[in-house]
Amino acid sequence: xxxxxxGHSNPDTDSVTAAIAYAALxxxxxxxxxxxxQSEADVLNPExxxxxxxxxxxxxxxxxxxxxxxxxxxxxxDIGQGPANLVDAEVVAIVDHHKIGDVTTNNPILFxxxxxxxxxxxxxxxxxxxxxxxxxDVAGGMLCAILSDTVNFKSPTCTDDDKAAVAELKGVAGIDxxxxxxxxxxxxxxxxxxxxAKDLLFRDYKDFDMKGNKVGVGQLELATLDQVADVREELMxxxxxVKADGRHSVLLMLTDVVKEGTDLVVLSDDPAMIEKAFSGKxxxxxMWIDGMMSRKKQTxxxxxxxxxx
Ligand code: MN
Ligand code: MN
Numbered sequence: 399x400x401x402x403x404x405g406h407s408n409p410d411t412d413s414v415t416a417a418i419a420y421a422a423l424x425x426x427x428x429x430x431x432x433x434x435x436q437s438e439a440d441v442l443n444p445e446x447x448x449x450x451x452x453x454x455x456x457x458x459x460x461x462x463x464x465x466x467x468x469x470x471x472x473x474x475x476d477i478g479q480g481p482a483n484l485v486d487a488e489v490v491a492i493v494d495h496h497k498i499g500d501v502t503t504n505n506p507i508l509f510x511x512x513x514x515x516x517x518x519x520x521x522x523x524x525x526x527x528x529x530x531x532x533x534x535d536v537a538g539g540m541l542c543a544i545l546s547d548t549v550n551f552k553s554p555t556c557t558d559d560d561k562a563a564v565a566e567l568k569g570v571a572g573i574d575x576x577x578x579x580x581x582x583x584x585x586x587x588x589x590x591x592x593x594x595a596k597d598l599l600f601r602d603y604k605d606f607d608m609k610g611n612k613v614g615v616g617q618l619e620l621a622t623l624d625q626v627a628d629v630r631e632e633l634m635x636x637x638x639x640v641k642a643d644g645r646h647s648v649l650l651m652l653t654d655v656v657k658e659g660t661d662l663v664v665l666s667d668d669p670a671m672i673e674k675a676f677s678g679k680x681x682x683x684x685m686w687i688d689g690m691m692s693r694k695k696q697t698x699x700x701x702x703x704x705x706x707x
Contacts, residue, residue: 402464403424409442410446427528
């Protein structure tokens with residue numbers, strides 16, 4: 399059976415390129431595998447589209463139902479972030495850089511998770527350990543994933559391993575200026591013109607279970623907050639709709655990548671608790687948090703502590 403390599407829902411560049419890279423590695427090691435993603439190619443986020451185009455990579459095929467399939471998970475290990483019926487699939491491998499999720503298996507599997515900034519960094523090590531050369535186009539995708547996940551090395555999740563991986567991958571991919579590449583990606587990612595507010599909210603969005611409370615956290619990485627000034631009201635309306643669908647809180651991180659901070663928009667049943675979690679004060683349902691760049695390393699841990707997880 400062909401192993402479907404798949405990243406999390408609402409796929410980002412890491413989930414897309416890690417699926418491509420790990421499928422390539424598995425195939426090189428004699429395991430038949432194909433890259434998949436939880437998205438149709440035509441609605442893939444604009445940053446990932448640019449990356450696939452730039453390096454001539456084929457978009458992974460859409461996978462929405464995992465029942466009866468052999469799957470390898472990249473960039474996540476939470477059932478809630480997987481395709482439908484993941485519990486009825488056979489998970490044969492996991493490569494990740496997040497906290498360990500709730501996926502369980504009946505058999506021993508390859509489980510490789512490291513506290514680094516990107517799955518691409520872990521995969522770069524795995525290629526080297528396996529003695530498998532990374533194809534040029536695949537290296538380009540992995541390189542972009544590391545730049546994206548680490549916000550061009552500015553995120554607190556970024557490690558020396560990520561920087562070392564970029565230094566190696568840029569040579570393989572034939573890229574001289576990774577700053578210029580990152581700015582191209584940022585411009586594509588942060589383009590909001592003509593995009594419906596709900597699509598913006600879900601562009602990079604995850605639901606979390608916090609002590610039985612459903613909490614959604616979206617993030618838009620922007621070159622400047624001015625980009626969303628005109629759609630702010632519509633964004634808050636979209637958040638209210640999503641919150642009304644059984645959520646305790648919905649947060650939207652409007653992250654200014656240049657100023658290195660986040661305007662945190664909060665709709666919550668308990669706004670005082672969220673204020674306390676971030677030592678901030680909400681005004682018109684938002685607060686500026688200096689230095690907040692990472693949902694995973696800053697926003698979610700603070701929320702988990704506030705909810706007593
Ligand atoms: Mn990801
Ligand atoms: Mn990642």
